[in-house]
Amino acid sequence: MWNRTLVVALVAGILQGIFEWPPIFSEGNLVLFLTAMGENPAIAVQFVLFLHAGTAISATVYYRDDVARIFRSIPNLRSGSAFRSGSAGHDTAELSFLAVATVVSGVIGIASYRTLGAMVSELAGGTFVALVGMLLVATGILLKTADGFELRNRESSTLTDALLVGALQGIAILPGISRSGTTTSVLLFRSFDGVSAFRLSFLLSIPVALGAGALSLLDAGIPAIALSSTLVAVLASAVIGYLSIDGLLRVVERVTFWGVCIGLGTVAVLGGLIVAM
Template identity: 30%
Template sequence: MQHLSWLEAAVVGLLQGVSELFPVSSLGHSVLLPAVIGGSWARDLDVASPESPYLAFIVGTHVATALALIAFYWRDWLRLIGGLFGSIRHRRMATPDERLIWQLVVGTIPVGLVGLTFEHWLRTHLGRPVPAACFLIVNGLILLGIEWYVARSPAREHAMDAVPAEVPGDRIADGVAADARLSQMSFAKALAIGSVQVLALAPGISRSGATTAAGMGAGIRREDALRFSFLLATPVILAAGVLKLPDLFGPLGDGVRPQVLVGSLLAGIGAYISVRWLTRWVHTNSLRPFGWYCLAAGTACLVLFAVR
């Protein structure tokens, strides 16, 4: 039976937590890193294999990443869930919180349906090094392309600035202000942005990168688009992990559960630090560095695989 080493669990767990929220694709990195290292790493960490303990490991890290997002946005989620219950109770969508929570629900439906139907096929057919490297290059082009587009259409990025402004240094007030702006978008736009998450089922395409780019292209400013991306991702990542929990507690988890625990802990820590850092970064910086990284990393992997 294959097992995960403690080093593999620690390294990949931390990598997964960081890259899940950075716009560089955690699944792509989870496929590419073992292939680049080779040897037992390539054997033990094969996401395309239906019998690999790596699947149980990925389940744990996904749950940990979702919990890190919930921990970071817990006040916002309490407010939004309150808006959901208020909306149901009064049969209305009058407040920004009531509108935004339903926009998140609508935006989550497409990836949920596609993921339940095609996740296994996509993982076993595309979860291989060469396709992952190619998709990582595509992800880089998406990030660079949206920044190029926004730079030439600056008015579009600030189309929702009418209400209200941030309070410098007050993250709670900033969140309320951002959600008020996001709630102004149409449900069709929320559905379109949420649908882009489907692309992230392909290893190498980042969920946060694709949805942030879609939001920016729809006229939402960069930091608000990233926030909407993280809010959209939380239920998707959590559901993906919870639905696969039987894998962790079934035969695939035998012999690797302690390593899964360590990897998940590091994934959660990495994810929390990442979301905290990235939400500050985008206020004054672009996504171009991540785009150039994806192009360089994907190209380097393709060259390596070709000459090896």
């Protein structure tokens, strides 16, 4: 006899691995899936945050050379040269960008997480689904706006880039707001090309995803799903996440992600409102 909890966890891990990278929401679609499977919204949110540990592993392995190179630049980090332009300061600038954006994301993300906990405990199931849908639509609108921006193909990041990306990424802990979509959109607004924007977003996902998993673990312990099922889900998200990164980079300029967000978000809003009635 098949174990329903194990199967649901496995599917959730696979979905996390696929949808962590494209700017079409991660927390939102998984929360909706787990809620549809009968899971309590609060437990669903906690489980989804915990699954970020898997995709953090996949991004670290995929970008292992970049991660090693950035860590080697730590001794070269000096006051006043953190965001220095030019090839000599490129690694240092990336390290500074990741560090500043991660700290800002952590501060704002913790506040957003606390707000999320209060929201989930107060909202009924259908209302919560409708709220997630509205956040998905907002993400789609942001992506559509960024899609029409004229690019100047910047490569070096600045302190302003780090502060903006970090602040909006902290808010993206809310289900329905795509972390990848938000960060890449901000970088597109800041005149990075698509490939560079996604690369920085992927690198930034590593410390942030580990932080999200740790925050969930410290706040509520291991998710209220069987330990074996949780481990299977994390492993699945790591393996599938690694395989999906390369695929996304190949189609980054071919798929209209904003349309997917708005379409599925609208369906979620309508469905949630019907359930809430």
